[in-house]
Amino acid sequence: MPLPLGFLDSNYYLDVDPFPAxxxxxxxxxxxxxxxxxxxxxxxAASSPACVAAYPGQTWKCSYxxxxxxxxxxxxxxxxAQYDGWQLSHDVHDYQGIEADPVYTEDELDYVNSFGAATQALVQTLPSAVETGSALVFSPACYSHHVSETPNFWNASTSDGTSQAGAMATLLSLPEAAQYWVDDCVGYACGSGC
Structure with a gap:
């Protein structure tokens, strides 16, 4: 029987307060x-007793x-994506969708860059709480969200040239260890593969 595999596209919501304005x-x-x-x-509780135990009284976190x-x-x-378009569109401009080409004030850009840095740091801690099969993390320093059904699945990449399609091929080869494709540049949409 084949092993179950998960493809989690743009699920990594960060617990950050929205931009004040x-x-x-x-x-x-x-x-x-x-x-x-x-x-x-x-x-x-049924899907992850360990998560519920880690956050007593805050089980909503087990869906975040x-x-x-x-x-x-x-x-x-x-x-x-380190600059997740869905979360940033809502958190910064209360835009109900994904802004096509957002324009940020200096204060907003500081917020956006802090968001990107937090994503970059946190994704590199996975997996952390439990033993997992293979944890593969693809995190380009791009402003994007849920592009797996678009040509950017093949065309956009991390700065090392790996696309989502390439990362998916790695998952399907059933690697035994965690692998990361995480851009390490600093600044809004700084990834060279965006």
Whole structure:
């Protein structure tokens, strides 16, 4: 029987407060409300008792990328753009969708760059809480979100030239160790493969 594999495209939401002037309540609050209204604590307890134990009284975190990913046991490829277009569009400008070409003030750009640096640092800690099959992390320093159904699945890459398609091929070869394709440049959308 083949091993289960996970492809997690743009699931890595960060627990950061929205930019103060945005007016957006935050994905944390939305996730908590949904979890509470759908009895998410029971779902989280069934799917990841270790995560629930790590966050007593805050089981919504077990449905939130930053907190859930350390507890994934299935071999996976996770895609996390360091400048995630969905989260930044909401967190900075309260834009309901993905801004095509956002323009940031200096203060907003400081926020965006802090977000990118946090993503870059946190994805390199995976996997951390449990033993997993293979954890593959693809994190270009790009402004993007969920591009696996677009030509950028093949065309966009990390600065070392690896595309999502290439990372997926690695996952399908069933590697035995964690692998990372994480851009290490500094600054908004600084990746050379964007």
């Amino acid at each position: 945005s007016g957006f309540s935050g994905f944390q609050q939305q996730t908590q409300l949904i979890s509470d209204s759908m009895n998410g604590s029971s779902l989280a 990328g930053q907190y859930r990913m350390p507890f994934i046991k299935t071999s996976y490829l996770m895609v996390a």
